[in-house]
Amino acid sequence: METAVKPGPEFWTEGGVWVANSETTPEAEGLAEMALHGLKAQGWCFFQTSGTEGVRKWVGLTKEALLISADAVNRHFGITAEDRWLLALPTHHVGGFGILARAHLSGSAVSRLEGKWSALSFVEACESTQATLASLVPTQVFDLVAARLRAPARMRAVLVGGGALNAELEAEALALGWQVHRTYAMTETGSSVAAQSCPGSALKVLPIWQVRTDAEGVLTVSGPALARGYAVREGGCWRWENIPGEGLRTRDHVEIFETDGMRCLRFMGRMAGTVKILGELVTLGPIQDRIEALRLKLGRGTADAAVCDVADARRESRLVLAVSGMSESEAAEMQKGLNETLRLFEQIQDVRTLNAIPRSDLGKVLLSALRGLL
Missing domain, CATH: 3.30.300.30 (ANL, C-terminal domain)
Incomplete structure (x- = not known):
């Protein structure tokens, strides 16, 4: 079910443009050419996301930004060459691709879970690859809990992103031995902005990020790993939208506070719609x-x-x-x-x-x- 995977070290230093295509993203046609010739971009990666108005956008991240983000996650979770990742997320999403960046920096091995997602096949692959780390979305955690599948002894951390992990599901997963760690991330930041460390439902803001809220409690994030902007295709033509230098205003209401010398973030909810x-x-x-x-x-x-x-x-x-x-x-x-x-x-x-x-x-x-x- 699983195969070894890791891009060569030259990928992270070579120029050119890499587009995270999938079978469901035909809109990427011509994007690499636009980036190379229109933006003069070198060493960039593009991942698809939805825009505020629902227009499908491609987020432009430099490889340097992806590695800065990966290094911050590695430091937070103490990831080393002794670890082994089981990749159960698609690499055309930044959540899956970020694992490859973390593995490149840490020297850890990566195996990919092939085929259609199955909670049982995931656990079997954890055992056969002796995986110590994985990154999942809440739906996958739900499937593990619903099947009452216990975590293998070597699995020391499961990073959970891509949505909110409710308290009941978190407790059930922990009871089955899955050491789940909630994270707050978005495509535009290449990986996590904050990860579980703070008490209760709050997450520790990783040191590479600056976060603030406005009068409405909506989060703005800035830092060296932030995307440069968006490529949008309309009427067969590409146009570029810069992310302002002062940071990205998200759609999320959060609370930011200090505790025990840590800057923490608590997710409160998303803007309507x-x-x-x-x-x-x-x-x-x-x-x-x-x-x-x-x-x-x-x-x-x-x-x-x-x-x-x-x-x-x-x-x-x-x-x-x-x-x-x-x-x-x-x-x-x-x-x-x-x-x-x-x-x-x-x-x-x-x-x-x-x-x-x-x-x-x-x-x-x-x-x-x-x-x-x-």
Whole structure:
């Protein structure tokens, strides 16, 4: 199930541009050429993420930035050449690729879990490779706990990112011997901004990062490992958006405080309309725009519909289509039409019928009220 993997040391020093392609990212066509000739970029890596307005963007990180981030994580967790990673995340996401950077600096070995994710195959691979470290998303931790699979004795740390690990799931995982460590990370920072060390739900801010909040409690992060900007493809053409020198204003509400000489960060929640599903950031606005267009196309202008996220123990969130004034067959037709245009993790999971969709005087869906109804 697993194979050895690690890019050669020359990868980290050579110029050129590396694009984290996958089968689901055809939008990358022409990106490397744009970066080389338009940006004069050398030694850059691009990873796809969602923009604030839901436009798919490619985050531009230098290899130097990725290594700075990796070094900070290695220092925090004491990662050395004695460690062995089991890579269970895709390398076209920065969470998986960051493991390769950490291994390059520390000299630790890496084995990759091949094939479709399975909690049992992951544990078997941990045993066969004698892995000491892994990085997982909460959904994968959920699967380990649901299957009641105990951690192998050599597995000393599991870094958990890509979404919030709730207290109940964390406690269950710890009881099974999985030494889970919550992290706070984003594509734009190449890896973790903060990792578990502080008491309670707070995380220690790694020393390479400067963090601050504004009057609304929204986090801005800056530091030497921050991405340079975004490449966005619109109408077949690429354009570049710089990340301001003063830092990246995120979508996250956090609390920042000092304790025992450590600067800590406590995640409080995301700005309205942005949710995480299976470790992927999803913006609801563009999906709602598709609903409005589909209502017109299907002749449902007099009926109403809206997308909403609801809590899900395994996925962190899942999307529901709330409808009003539609028959079951009409609602099913709309769900089918939406899912044909959405990525797998964005798919509408089920449909709920309501008397009315709560909207503001200006016609905007009131997500908080809708969540309450669902």
